[in-house]
Amino acid sequence: MSDFRFFGIHRTWEDWCGMLLGVLIVLSPWLSTQSGQETGGAERSYVILNTLTIGILVFGLAQLEYVALQRWEQVAEVAAGLWLIASPYMFGYSGEGALRFWHSILGGFVVLLAALQLWQDWDMNDQDMLKHGQ
Numbered sequence: 001m002s003d004f005r006f007f008g009i010h011r012t013w014e015d016w017c018g019m020l021l022g023v024l025i026v027l028s029p030w031l032s033t034q035s036g037q038e039t040g041g042a043e044r045s046y047v048i049l050n051t052l053t054i055g056i057l058v059f060g061l062a063q064l065e066y067v068a069l070q071r072w073e074q075v076a077e078v079a080a081g082l083w084l085i086a087s088p089y090m091f092g093y094s095g096e097g098a099l100r101f102w103h104s105i106l107g108g109f110v111v112l113l114a115a116l117q118l119w120q121d122w123d124m125n126d127q128d129m130l131k132h133g134q
Contacts, residue, residue, distance in 0.1 A: 014117055015066040018077065021113070022059025025084065025106050026052055032098040046091055047099070054084050058110055065117070074118040081110030 024031075029048050057080050061073045084107030088100040 012066060014113060015062050018062030018065065018110070018113055019059050021106060021110050022055050022057075022062060024055075025058055025103075025110075026055030028055075028102045028106060029099060032102045047087075047093055050087055050091060051084075051103070054080050054087070069121065071118065071121060074114045074121070077114035078111055078118070081107045081114060083107075084110065 029044075029051050058077060061077050061080070064070070065073050084103050087107075088094040088103055094100050
């Protein structure tokens with residue numbers, strides 16, 4: 001029988017993983033293209049602006065979780081991850097391969113990590129949540 005107690009406690013390395021995901025999201029438009037341009041002109045600027053916004057948001061929320069843990073931060077991370085997954089279809093770059101793939105994968109990781117943290121912290125009271133990271 002497996003032991004799930006390891007996943008039952010919110011650990012600080014999970015917050016660091018969230019920060020790393022935010023950095024990877026910010027860098028994804030430049031790391032995922034071989035030709036340098038998957039979408040053209042104004043479309044590319046919207047894609048980059050959207051990616052930067054979501055990456056900075058995920059990074060900032062993970063930092064907030066590290067300092068002062070609150071449930072709304074995890075709910076916001078789930079929403080940001082879902083938005084990143086939906087972004088290729090909203091901004092019209094779902095036909096291209098690499099960036100759509102990376103945004104779907106990174107968004108999925110953000111959603112999974114935030115859902116795990118939300119599950120871990122569901123029964124914690126406010127005092128216990130404030131002790132996180134100290």
